[in-house]
Amino acid sequence: MSRKKQNRFSQILLDILFAFCGCFLFSYAFFGFLMPNEVAIGGVGGISSAIMSSFGIQMGTLMILINTPLLILALIFIGKRFAINTTLVILGSSLMMNYITPMLPKYEGQQLLGTIFGSLLIGLGVALIFTRGFTTGGTDIISRLLQIRFPAMSIGNLMMLVDFFIICASSYIYTLGDGPNNGIDSALYGLIATFIYTKTIDAVLSGANKMKIVYIISDKYPEISSKLMSEINRGLTKFHTEKVYSKQETKMIMCVVRSNEITKVKRIIKNIDDRAFLIILSSDDVIGGDFHQIGI
Secondary structure, three states: OOHHHHHHHHHHHHHHHHHHHHHHHHHHHHHHHHOOOOOOOOHHHHHHHHHHHHHOOOHHHHHHHHHHHHHHHHHHHOOHHHHHHHHHHHHHHHHHHHHOHHHOOOOOOOHHHHHHHHHHHHHHHHHHHHHOOOOOOOHHHHHHHHHHHOOOOOHHHHHHHHHHHHHHHHHHHHHHOOOOOOOHHHHHHHHHHHHHHHHHHHHHHHOEOOEEEEEEEOOOHHHHHHHHHHHOOOOOEEEEEEOOOOOOEEEEEEEEEEHHHHHHHHHHHHHHOOOOEEEEEEEOOOEOOOOEOOOO
């Protein structure tokens, strides 16, 4: 087996391992901690868990039903690869929610502890999924679709806006069930959970930084540039440089990506030129283009 095929095979195994572990943590967070304590969080998982707790419909089935029209829209407006990767994660999470995690132990103690540990597990699970270039669907799809209509708003702000409405809806659904929750508690704990799991995702992926600046020096820069623009959908800048010792002229390309895209960037570069020279820097903020707009 050639070196390139071995690398590809190992990448596939890592994709499967990370996706499986991420789906398991994501699923168990709901059944082990959040649902027993009636915590209303954002995303399709949040609205699905609220409906299941109040009306008894299987959560995995609800996840598939709610995500199906979103996946069709993602396939049309975002891209085939994104839709396929997201579908695999949704199916994996849904199967675990229907057949595996409901049989595991549940924590039904203090609601605050259930919120903290459940949201930590969601953050770890989603971070593992993001690390390999997958997404969990739901809010991510809705936010990306909304950004097509409102390009001035960042993905992060759109996700927070969508999650806020879902938390409100979920907390109301909990009041319709037989549980003791009055809805307001669910919403407040849901806001705490959203804060914790988003910070956990950031911490696992790249500390507190949201953006990465990547400088790439490679003789195969045209192929790398083309691949990054088509698969990451980011603009690149090319610099004309010269090696001081050899006096050899070369090219350097630069791109700015989100922290959950950096693993995919490195994988693309490695598959084209495993001897490429990379410099990856963290950025506190990036303004303009597809990122934050100037707010002054």
